[in-house]
Amino acid sequence: MxxxxxxxxxxxxxxxxxxxxxxxxxxxxxxxxxxxxxxxxxxxxxxxxxxxxxxxxxxxxxxxxxxxxxxxxxxxxxxxxxxxxxxxxxxxxxxxxxxxxxxxxxxxxxxxxxxxxxxxxPTVQSYYYDFIKNFETKAYLHLLREQAFYIKLAPTNSKYSDTIGFNELVSELLKNISTSFKSFLKADFFESFKEIITDERKLNASFKKLAPDLDYRMVDLDFGSFEIGLAVDKLMKQSIENKEIRDWAIDVGYKYQNIVLDEDYDEENVSRIISSYSPEDRKKIFEPIFKITENSNFDFKIKDSKSKEYSKILIKDKAKIERILPSKLEVVEDEKSKEFEIIQVTTIKEKDKIRKIIRLDENTLFESTDTKQVILKKKDFAKFDYDLEYDVEIPLDISTEKGQVIFETEYDGIEFKKVLDTGKFDDGIRQIIASIYEYILNKLE
Structure with a gap:
């Protein structure tokens, strides 16, 4: 030839x-x-x-x-x-x-x-079967790199020629960033979904199930001073069935970058941080980061993409750190040590007279008990913005035991139970109603 x-x-x-x-x-x-x-x-x-x-x-x-x-x-x-x-x-x-x-x-x-x-x-035997799979992996890695942001940890001491110690990197710097990120994920999830998933145990279980899919993907690495490219893996999060949670899972990585890894913590960001997260959560999220930014032995830098220039994360106004980190957290009283009792109030009011407030005086009778039954009706669901299409009458048993308030009922052969460590009566009613309403909706689907 x-x-x-x-x-x-x-x-x-x-x-x-x-x-x-x-x-x-x-x-x-x-x-x-x-x-x-x-x-x-x-x-x-x-x-x-x-x-x-x-x-x-x-x-x-x-x-x-x-x-x-x-x-x-x-x-x-x-x-x-x-x-x-x-x-x-x-x-x-x-x-x-x-x-x-x-x-x-x-x-x-x-x-x-x-x-x-x-x-x-291509068939499994074809050369192109593995060829395509390998290229898809490379192509997706390339896409992640294009979308990644970069952080850089560099020593300020030239003694070791811009190299960073392994123990310093792992036990101090990366550990602090990881601790901060994990704390942010949990705090932001609870803040975003506490009104939707009202049962705290379910909220915790949902987060634990979701947590592995929330991690950044490490898509690039450079040594000397330590540089790492981190990307949000949107494809991995497509397996999350709930659209609202899936959208949050995609957004939260960018949110952490914008809020916590902020270059200068301007006033707008500081105000948003204080209004969005509790003092306890702020301490868990920001204290590890400030340990790095306030350490004179290292520079902590960030850039939005590989092609951009690094900017140092530096909080010049130290008063902002004091505002974000509470100097002393109040000791939360151990609510579980409390004992609760149910007080039934009997009084008299004029039948046709509408009052928003019931006057408690010498004509009022009080009765203490450990148990009480109320009937949940359609109007009780409406009170918490749950719209039922039909009337119901659901007996709800309320009891106290060992510093806890227990709400129990049965609907459609299914048992519903909530246990509260506080005496907030409405919270227990709301959580029981939310669970029953969720069951009704799922049954209709």
Whole structure:
């Protein structure tokens, strides 16, 4: 298969045939490799005694895009900037002639149609089965890198030539960032969904189930001073069924970057932090970060993308740190040590007179008890913005035991129970009603 009559000697046997991508009675489009370079051999014309082929060199990325219907064969050929070999070969495999050309000089009848996408599904045995999977992984990693933000931890002491100690990095710096991030995830989840998932145990269980999917993906790394690229993996979070939680899970990584890894903690951000998170949560989230920013042995820097310049995270106004971090957290009284009792009030009021306040005076009777039953009706659901389409009468037993208030009922053969460590009566009623309403909605679906 060597050229006989042109200035170019050409031997196709020196190329390794990977696979025929298009085959109709004979190979139409084949993938060849030589010296780790990739080529497509394309049959464009058949004459009386010979076939005409185009041989073009291209990158693996282009082959991947063609195989996965991201581009057409016409575009692959027409956009190719390399020289193209036009090869004439007789039906016995002998090369008759070779010309060098470029895509812009090819006649129209050598080019595929505008919609020349490939309908192709490789078998497990095919070379392209693993080829496509590997490229998809590389492509997604490339996408994550494009979307990543970068943090840099650098020593201020030149003694070790801008290198950072392993123990310092792991036990002090990265540990503090990780602690801060985990605390932020939990605090923000509880703040965002405490009104939707009213049972605290369910709220905790939901977060624990979700937590592994919330982590950043480490997509780039550099040494000396320690640099790391972190990205939000949106694809991984698509498995989260609840749309509202899924949207939060995607957004929370960016939220942490914007709120906690802020360059200068401007007044707007500080006010938002104080209004959004409790003193306890602020201490868990921000104290680890301030341990780094206030450590004169290190610079903590951040940039929005690989191509941007680093900015140092520096809080010049130390009063902002004092506002964010409470100097002394109030000791929360141990509510569990309290004992509760139910007080039933009996009094008299004029029948037709509407009062928002009941006067407690000498005509009022009080009765202490450990148990009480009330009837939940449609209006009780409406009080907490749960709209029932029909009337109900659900007996709810309320009792006290060992410093706890217990709310128990049964509806439709299902038991519902809530235990509170505080005497907030309305909270227990609201949580029971929320659980029953959720059950009713799920049953209707």
């Amino acid at each position: 060597t050229s006989q009559n042109k200035n170019i000697d050409f031997d196709l046997s020196q190329f390794q045939r990977i696979e025929d991508i298009i085959y109709l009675d004979e190979p139409i489009l084949s993938h060849l490799i030589k010296n780790n370079r990739h080529y497509l051999l394309y049959l464009v014309d058949t004459l009386k005694n010979s076939d005409i082929y185009l041989l073009l060199e291209l990158e693996e990325q282009i082959i991947f895009e063609y195989l996965t219907k991201q581009t057409t064969l016409r575009e692959v050929i027409f956009s190719n900037q390399n020289f193209i070999y036009k090869i004439e070969q007789d039906f016995y495999g002998k090369i008759i002639g070779v010309n060098i050309t470029q895509s812009k000089f090819l006649p129209e009848n050598y080019l595929p149609t505008q919609d020349s996408y490939l309908n192709y599904e």
